[in-house]
Structures are given as structure tokens and as C-alpha cells.
Amino acid sequence: MMDFIIGHYNYWVSIFLMMVGFYAVISRGNLVKKIIGMNVFQVSVFLLYISISTVEQGSAPIFTEGVELYSNPLPHVLILTAIVVGVATTALGLALVVRIKEAYGTIEEDEIHELDHTL
Amino acid sequence: MIEVFIDIILLSFIAVTAVAILRMTNLFAIIMLFGIFSFLSASLFAVMDAVDVAFTEAAVGAGISTVLMLATIALTKTQKEKVSVSHRHWLPLSVVIVTGAVLVYGTLDLPAFGDPEAPAQTHVAPYYIDKAVEETGLPNMVTSVLASYRGFDTLGEVVVVFTAGVAVLLLLGGKHRISDTGTNEIEKNEHSLILRVVAKFLIPLIIVFALYVQFHGDFGPGGGFQAGVILSAAIILYTLVFGLDAAERVIPPSILRILASLGVLIYTGVGIVTILLGGNYLNYSVLGDSKVAGQHLGILLVELGVGIAVFAVLLVIFLTFAGRGRP
Amino acid sequence: MYTAVSLAILVSLGLVLARALLGPTVYDRIAAVNMFGTKTVLLIAVLAFSSGRTDLLDIALVYALINFTGVVAVMRLVTYGSFHSSRKADTKSVTADKG
Amino acid sequence: MIIDILSWILLLGGGLLGIIGGIGMHWFPDVYSRQHAAGTTDTLCAMLILLGLALQAGFSLVTFKLALIFIFLLFTNPTASHALANAAMQGGLRPQLERTAGGDNP
């Protein structure tokens, strides 16, 4: 039982982080906060992937004399790509937030809705 | 054993930080915490042997993303999130709980953390570990998988970054004048002397380090992407200390835009050259006399393309954000 | 021995994290973030030695650099209110609240 | 052998200072004194630990990198502390000159 918990602790924490990030995205009305929540959500997915790639007693996937056991390089590559995608999305999202602020004068979702409906 | 222990402690820290991010309403404090969150996750990646990922996450998450978020709250002049009472919280909450429950259900069957016999470790990955060094001549398997075996993904990644640059320019690139600053004051730098002296000393070091990361990526953690981020961080530091105008005198934005395109073109171009030489797209083996030499040359070139593109795009993004609303 | 040192660093990380969470002023948080960055650098450096992977030092170096840039960015923002102007901003609004 | 012992002492000293600095961040009543606690211990702690590690490594590229990290921290910490205190002053926070019960805010 203990082994099972230790062996899955990583996954569960990353799932917990996913829930926190996801909740921040869908429940908060502030546009910047949503983007930060999205970042948390994405980072937790990275954690999940890297947890999958880890090998106990393994070393980083850089060839060294005398080392036999390496951790899995493939998820690392995938996550490198995903991190880049994440920062690209963040930059675009924040640029949108700046423009929304300029156009509406607020970055709160409720107030934006009100402004659009009173038009 | 100690690594498992550190792993668990760091995971607990990161969980606490995430909850705090969710609960706080002061955006400035949230962004500070997000910096810590990124540092923590990067450390976790380092502990879990994903050195390249740790490298990138620290530079991107704690560096670029945080700076961009700061720029955004500066531009939107919003420090506090309004918490509305009208929101119905049960709907998002139940969606999240269902999602989490499904995920936990899914992980019950996952092999234990670190199991070397897990399917993920036994099918495709061993090929890279056994053959990559021999086939590409690079000790860093992450680099060889990144630039060669899955080189097309990496091309896509560079294009994503480029797209973000185009998108930010489309959104914020135009001249936008804010009304309240009529006086065109001369950029007189009031930043403390200490900071300027230190920055003058550090920036060359950072640039040298970026070049080291660019070309050492074949052997250790690093590569084009990380080098590009670090190099742009150096210029960002310069901008922060000496002012935006000074930075734009050093690197004019028009040059940066050309560099960004150039980086992508180098990567795509290498692929086209390999087709012309009779290989498949991005098959670097045809570039050199021997297979390994070709791989080596190809990886070097595409990493260079990645470095240039990432450097230029991230800097364009930062400068566009920083220059928005400039009188 | 490395274990003892990493534990010590972890403890101080925890304390610093608590300061960052509790605030109360923005400056406390900034200081905490800065110190957190430094401690992470040290943790990674110690880890590099305890696991024998000196490659990790490169990462520690990047953390130190990013930490510095980040803190300067925050500082600039707090002092001037934006990344381009050199006029002193009214920063009272930033500093007071307890998040 | 001597070097080993010396390096252990340095490392442990550094670790201890780290904890003390962490406690210091909670012990003092206002930004400036906390900053003082953090700033001073932080730099020294980093110095001791990195020096200890350098002794372990001997003279190589590793030492060079450690030295580089050290230079970074040496510059960044005091600069950051200075700029921070500066910013805090400008931001309107007055140092608290006398200790008051529960006096956390300006």
C-alpha cells in the first residue's frame, strides 16, 4: 500500500495541480488570472509527462561512460516543445488582454459582458 | 533515497504555492508566486533527471512568462482581481472534480513512479538510448531526438514561436498613443548607479554563457532554444537597466523582425537542401561525407536557426509589450 | 553530508515560501522571491554534487541569471510603473494590500 | 582530508545560515529589518556553500562554473536588496524604528 502511494504520489500531485489550474481558468473572471491559471494547468501536464519518463536510479539522458540506466529522453523532448507552445500562448493571451483593456477599460469578464450588452 | 525525499518535499511546496495562487487576489503577488511556482517546477524537473526541461522551464516560466505578465499588469494598471459574488461556483467546481476523478482513475493502472519496466520505457525509448549516440555522434540524447529523430516537431515548435511573434505584432505592433502623456521627455535614466555598473559587467558574461549553451547543447543540457532565451534575457536586462530607447538603438526592431524570419528560414531551408541532395526532408545524413558528419552538421545548423528565431521573437515580444503606450 | 545540507536548504526554502505567501507588503514578497531563487540555485548546485552530475551547474547558473533579471524587472515596475517611462509612478497602490 | 573537513564545515555552516536567514524573515517586524536578515545571511550562506562545493571539486571547469554562479549571486543579492530597499522607501514605506507588538504594516 505504502509503495503504491509513493509510486503514485507524483501523478497525484500533478493531477491536483491540474485541478487547481483548471479551476482558476474556468471560475475566475479576471483575464490575467485566467492566463496564470492556464500556465499552472500546463505546467502540471509537464510534470505528469516528466514523471512518466523518470527511471529510478537512472541518470539524465546524456551519454556518460559507465552509466547504463538513463531516464527516457522522449517525453523530455515532447515537453520542451510543449513549454515553448505554452509561452507562445501566454504571450498571445497577454497581448489580447492588453488590447481588451485598451478597448474596454477593464479586464474583468463580468464588466466586459455588461459593457457589450449595454451597447 | 534523498532524491525521492526532495521530490516529495518540492511537490508539497508546489501544491501549496498553486493553492495560494488560486486564492490570492493581488495580481502582483500572484505573479511573484508564479515565479516561485516556476522555479519549483524547474527544480522538480532537475531532480527527475530532465535537465534540458529544467533549463527551459526556468528560463521560460520564471523568466519570460513572468516578465510578460508583469508588463501586462503594468499596461493594464490593474493590481487587484475583483472577486465577484454573482459567480456560480458549483459548476466549475463540479467540472474540475469530475476531471480530477477521471484522471485519478486513470492513474491507478499506471506503473509506479520510476519503474524501469514501464511500457513507456521499453518500446520506442530504448532505441534512442542504444543508438542515438552512435547514429548522430552526440552524447546528449535529448538534443539528438529533438533535432534529428523528431526534428520536424522542433521545426513546428520554432514555427509556433514565430507565430506568437507575428500575433503579438499584429495585436500590439501598431502605434498606440496614450492621451495623458503629452510631454516628450528625454529618457534620463534614474536607475541606481550600482545597478548600471553591475549590469554592464554581467551582460557580456551572460552573452558568453548563451553562446556556450548554444554550442555545448550537443554535449550537455542546452541547445538553441535555451540559448535564444538566455540571450534575449541579456537584452531584456539591458532594456530594464538602460531604458527601451537605448536597447532599440543597440538592436533595431526591424533587424529583429528579419532575424526572426531568418531563423525559421534556416531551419526550413536545411530541410529543403536535404531534399535537393536526395534525402528525405530533414534527413541530415546526406549533408556530410559520412552519415554521422552529416547529422552533426545538420543538427548544428538547425540549432542555430532555433537559437536565432527564439532570441529574435522573444525579444520582439518583450519590446512590443514594453513599448506599448510609450509617449 | 550533502543530504544534511540539502535538508537545511529545503527547510529555509519552506520558511521563505511562507514569507512569500504571508506578505504582507509587496517588498516582502519580492525579497522572498529573490531569496527563494538564490536558495534554489544552491539546492541545484548541491544536488549536482550529491548525484555527481555537474551538468546541473549550468542550470544553477541559468537560475541565478533569470532570478536577477526577474528581480530587476519587478523593481523597475514598482519604481516606474512601466517598462518604458522614467517618471516615478505612484506606487502606493501596489504596496499596501495584503493579497 | 583537511580539505574535506574544511569543506564539510563550510557546507554545514552555509546550511545553518540558510535556516537562520529563513527564520530571520519571520522574526523581524518590518520590511527593512527582514531585508537585512535575508540579505546578509543569504549572501554569506551562498558563499559558504559554493566555496565548500568548490573545495570538493578541485580545480576544473566545475570550479569555474561555481565561481561564475558565485559572482552572479554576489552581485545580484546586494543589488537586489539595495534596489528593493530603495524602492520600498520610494513606495512610501517607513522603516519601523521601535518594536511594536504585531506591527507588521507601515
Add this chain to the structure above:
Amino acid sequence: MMQGHLCILLVVIPLFAAPIAAILPRGRLPWAAALIVTSVCFVLAGMQLWSVVQDGVVSYELGGWAPPWGIEYRIDAVNAFMALIVSGIAAVTLPYALLSAEKEIPEHLIPLFYSAFLLCFTGLLGITLTGDIFNVFVFLEISSLSSYALISLGRKRQALTSAYQYLIMGTLGATFFLIGVGLIYSQTGTLNMVDLAARLPQVSSLNTIHTGFAFIITGIALKLALFPLHLWLPNAYTYAPSVITLFLSATATKVAVYVMLRILFSVFPSDFVSTTPTGDLFLLSGIAGIISASVYAIYQVDVKRLLAYSSVAQIGYIALGIGFASFTSLTATLVHLFNHALMKGALFMAIGSIIYRVGKCHMDSIHGLGRQMPWTFGAIIVGGFSLIGVPGTAGFISKWYLVLTAIEQDSWISVVVILVGSLLAAVYIGKLIEALYFKPAVDSNPAVNEVPFSMLAPTWILVLANIYFGLNTELTVGVAEHAIRVLGVTAE
């Protein structure tokens, strides 16, 4: 020599052109570059489809590495057909784009605009052609990021908020997809679709695979705007620049449908999918989507929003086709993908022409314009009839096949829903035609002329295609049937 590289050139040519377009000077040069690139791609896609139908599946090893270690492009009739749709629509869109974009996009942004357009085009083609599930994610993000930016260029400020909303939903969808891929990878160790299909049957009873499957499907459903996850779509289509609305409505959701088909029918084993409630959920979503979106469409006063809701309803028909999962229904799905691209393309082009002339497309402000712009009005009539499913137009064919399946499967409720959906479509198209032709012209509108030839010609190419493919079904249905057989679904 280039024959073997056809599939990769399809992606690489626009990829190479996009950064060049970004640094070209203002003026018409970026447009010309984009026009040439998309036309070349259209021709290449045609050649690709021809060669695939003739010689069977093409596998292209990127970087010269054999799958599953390297990334593989795997072209069969399904994705060659999709690539043809995407590049065809792009090639017709561009001649139209010249004037429309000049009117709606600030001049200094034109080079970046076409660069982003090409990036979006690249992304969509990349998703279509790849045989690697992670590569799908990467190109999905390329197309999504560029479409967020393009949508935000609309002239009203709501364009910004709808782009933001789309960004959040789209990123959540992509991240869900990523989680699913990670879970699947953790139990199979591979990312190549063919390899996945070979390895999944052994592990398909595990929880992890079920969860991964659910996440992948949810992720794509978000991108697909499957009812009830469609909330981003009406806003995005309403406020985007006309050119972008027409391009995205005709391609982006179609590509997402393709990914869904690929995942459901070629990656996951069919006996696994049939144990899950996926089919029923699709049927349910299809039925609810058709009815509710059509009803919503009737009450819209903005013509673009009306058509956007109609798109959601059309996705409902596609969902029905996927839900039945039979040979006929999937054929109907593919044919409908193609036909819907044609009719929505034509309709949005016609609406774009109206916007070009009067600057808005509110129901009240277009009164009588049909008499002043007869050709544009004609396009709307034919496109609208196709949308309703009048015999003799393309729309009739796909609906006919769908009804056939529903009868085959004894699902009378679906038959009723399809018919009611068509009826509702007749109502909203009728409203549109009434406003355009039978209402007296608004006084405040100045008398307008027909739009220039460069905008009319692309519109009428699509209109004529609507009629042609309504009369001659051999080509579309033939290719679609061939494609469905490739997916491994055969007629009983």
C-alpha cells in the same frame, strides 16, 4: 524526383513562405506570395490525392528515420481528400481576400496578416497529413495561435474578447489532448498512429487507456465546437474579418473532424470504441446541436452570427454521422465535410461582399440589397438552398445519405431531427432572403453596386461547385467511399 516528396512539400512550401511574407514590404506583394503558394499547394494536393487513390497509402519518413522512432507522414485517401479541401478553399479564398482584406485590415498590418494566414494554412495541412499523434498537437497549436490572432483583427472590439475566449477554450482543448496523449504514451510507449493501433488492443482494458481516450476526445471536441462545447464559435465567426470567417468556417472545424475520425477509427481499436458510450454521446450531441443551434440561428439579427449558428448545426449532422459509425454514415460525414466547406464558403463570401459594400451585416441594414447586388444575392440563394438540402445542390447529397443511414439503423428520431433541421434552415435562410430582396431598401444606405469581379469570381466558383457536386456525385461520394474503406469500415 519531387514525386516522392509531394506530401512534405505541401506543408513546407507555405511554411517557407510565411516568414518571407512577414518581412515583405507593404502593398500587394505579400498577397501575391500567398496566392501563389496556396495555388501551388492546391495543385500538389490534387496530385497527391490522385496518386493515393491510384497507388494506395504513401508513407514518408521525416528525417529519414523509420517510424516509430522518427515522425512519419502517412497519406491515405482520407487525409489526401482533407488536404485537397483545405488547400482548395485557401486557393479560392485568396483572390477574394485581396480587396476584402484591404478594406478591413489596417494597411501596415497586411504583410503580417498574410504571414499569419499562411501559418494557419500550414498548421491545418500539417494536422491533416501527419501520422504522429504528438505532431498533431504541434501543428494544431500553429493553426490555433494564428487563428486567434487573425480573429482578433476584426474591427469591432468584441473581436478581441471572442479571440480571448477562443484562446482559453482552444488551449484547454489542446492541453486535454496533450494529457490524453501522455496517458496513452505511458501505457504503449509510442506516438506513431500505426504503431499505436497495433499496440492498443493489448492494453485497451486498462483504466489509463480509457481516461486517455476520454481526454483526447474531449480535447478535439472542444476544437470541433461539438455541442455543447461550441460556445466559442459563434462569437469568433461573427467578429472575425470576413476573409478569416470564411476560411476558418470552411476548414478549421473540418480538420478537427478529420482528427476525430482518425482517432476513433484508425488509432483506437473498433471493439474498444464500441464498448464506450462514445457513439451514443455523439448521436445525442448531434441531435441536441442540430435542433438548438438551428433555433438559435433563427433569432439572430447579425447575419454572420446566424450563419455561425448554422455551422454549429451542421457540425451536429457530422456528429450524427460519426455516431452511427456505419459505412454509409461515415461516407455521408466525409461528403458533408466537403459540401459544407463549399456552401459555407460561398455564403460567407457573399456576406463578406455585402460587408465590403455597406460595412455591416445587421438584418435591418441589408434590406433590399439583393436587388442592388444581384450576383451576390444569387450566391446567397444557391448557398442557402444547399444549406437547406434542396435537391440539385451539394447539401442534398450528404443529407440524403445521412437519412438513408438513419433509416437503415431504425433511428426514426434522427430522421425526424434531420428533417426538422432542414425545415429550420429553410426558415432562417428564408428570413435572410426576405430581408435582402423583399424588404424596401433602407434610406440611410446609399445605392450600392455589385462587388468587383475579383470577389464575385471566387464566390461563384464555389456556387457552381455547389451545383456541380449536387448533380454529379460520382467524384465526391466515390472518393469518400474509398476513404472510408481505408479507415477500415466496410459496408456489411
